[in-house]
Amino acid sequence: MLLGTAHLVVSAAPSPARRTRLAGTVRDYADGFAERSGIRTDLELPADLGPLSKDVATALFRTMQESLTNLHRHSGSRTASICIARHEDAISLQVRDTGHGIPKAKMASPDGPIVGLGVGIAGCANGCGS
Ligand SMILES: Nc1ncnc2c1ncn2[C@@H]1O[C@H](COP(=O)(O)OP(=O)(O)OP(=O)(O)O)[C@@H](O)[C@H]1O
Numbered sequence: 001m002l003l004g005t006a007h008l009v010v011s012a013a014p015s016p017a018r019r020t021r022l023a024g025t026v027r028d029y030a031d032g033f034a035e036r037s038g039i040r041t042d043l044e045l046p047a048d049l050g051p052l053s054k055d056v057a058t059a060l061f062r063t064m065q066e067s068l069t070n071l072h073r074h075s076g077s078r079t080a081s082i083c084i085a086r087h088e089d090a091i092s093l094q095v096r097d098t099g100h101g102i103p104k105a106k107m108a109s110p111d112g113p114i115v116g117l118g119v120g121i122a123g124c125a126n127g128c129g130s
């Protein structure tokens, strides 16, 4: 079975870091997504995300939103798996599905970049405008 995976790793504190409500916001959004879409959604989140700058928290949240929107619109998956992990000086986000994957016609080569990107993935690659 093919998997669609979105993966983001950002430096955790490029500008002043502070405690955020990101964990609660992520939990609420994942619950709402599961309820609205009927897609079984698993969330792995550390108890303490540690201090984050506002820009990093915003980029993380927007990337998760766009990944879940893409999963719902494009993948055909019945499951979503979100994993946020805190590393020493970085934070990572992974959103996985069990759908049919990105169509071959949209890949420049098997491991190459996606052609015909919409605003979503390109925006996330550019820090989601934050
Ligand atoms: N989880 C996924 N499963 C299968 N295909 C995907 C998935 N996520 C993205 N894609 C493919 O990658 C393409 C580009 O995604 P992107 O988010 O950039 O644009 P979009 O969703 O088509 O439009 P927009 O985000 O601008 O509303 C999608 O059109 C779709 O074909």
Ligand SMILES: [Mg+2]
Pocket (backbone or CB within 6 Å): 066, 069, 070, 118, 119, 120, 121
């Ligand atoms: Mg999109």
